[in-house]
Amino acid sequence: MIHNAQLIKQGAEAKVYLAPFCQRQTIIKERFTKAYRHPTLDKKLTSRRVVQEARCLSRCQKARIDTPTVYMVDTENYLIYMEYIEGCSVREYLVTPEGQTDAAQTKVAQEIGRALGLMHNIDVVHGDLTTSNLLMRNETGGSVVLIDFGLSYVSQLIEDKAVDLYVLERAFSSTHPNTEAMFEQILKAYGESGKASKQILKKLEDVRMRGRKRSMLG
Numbered sequence: 001m002i003h004n005a006q007l008i009k010q011g012a013e014a015k016v017y018l019a020p021f022c023q024r025q026t027i028i029k030e031r032f033t034k035a036y037r038h039p040t041l042d043k044k045l046t047s048r049r050v051v052q053e054a055r056c057l058s059r060c061q062k063a064r065i066d067t068p069t070v071y072m073v074d075t076e077n078y079l080i081y082m083e084y085i086e087g088c089s090v091r092e093y094l095v096t097p098e099g100q101t102d103a104a105q106t107k108v109a110q111e112i113g114r115a116l117g118l119m120h121n122i123d124v125v126h127g128d129l130t131t132s133n134l135l136m137r138n139e140t141g142g143s144v145v146l147i148d149f150g151l152s153y154v155s156q157l158i159e160d161k162a163v164d165l166y167v168l169e170r171a172f173s174s175t176h177p178n179t180e181a182m183f184e185q186i187l188k189a190y191g192e193s194g195k196a197s198k199q200i201l202k203k204l205e206d207v208r209m210r211g212r213k214r215s216m217l218g
């Protein structure tokens with residue numbers, strides 16, 4: 001039990017709390033153990049995921065990619081203590097477009113593309129890119145912060161990075177109608193900031209094609 005904690009999200013894999021820690025508001029992410037798994041195996045897998053998430057967050061932070069700072073990792077209790085980002089998600093931003101200018105939306109798209117390009121440059125694959133996992137930091141006037149590295153891993157494969165982009169593209173098209181132009185701007189900025197981004201964007205076309213074939217076959 002985390003003292004003075006407020007539960008802000010209960011997911012299938014983790015609980016996310018907001019709680020005071022070292023005199024600041026802190027996000028505490030707690031992974032569950034799975035009762036259907038053998039206890040020893042379960043402990044190993046759950047703590048491995050906690051470590052994996054914290055490692056990918058730290059790897060991004062070292063490369064100056066805006067992600068929550070990790071304050072502490074408790075592998076015994078499967079907890080990550082991290083910086084609380086005050087702001088709204090890109091999802092919330094896009095579902096309430098009133099008063100947004102094209103220039104503001106372009107800036108957000110460019111920031112997303114640039115952040116993803118830098119993340120892939122250091123071989124971090126996010127694994128769960130959605131508009132809910134992109135936050136806009138109030139403090140800096142809405143700069144984009146990547147969160148939820150629960151499914152992230154390190155890979156040099158062009159294919160893995162292309163699939164990462166495809167997952168975000170699907171999230172855009174299923175959640176936000178009429179954002180094709182914005183997604184194009186994301187890819188343009190991505191193409192300008194990544195080392196192998198041209199190859200990855202080429203591979204994205206194959207991944208899309210496979211996705212289309214799969215949905216045609218049902």
Ligand SMILES: Nc1ncnc2c1ncn2[C@@H]1O[C@H](COP(=O)(O)OP(=O)(O)OP(=O)(O)O)[C@@H](O)[C@H]1O
Nearest residue numbers: 009011013014016027068083084085132147148150
């Ligand atoms: N560092 C943070 N600052 C502010 N809010 C956060 C932060 N981390 C998480 N949140 C909030 O909590 C929600 C859930 O967090 P997260 O996406 O990491 O968990 P999850 O989806 O349940 O976990 P997982 O996908 O790893 O099983 C986010 O959508 C966001 O609203």
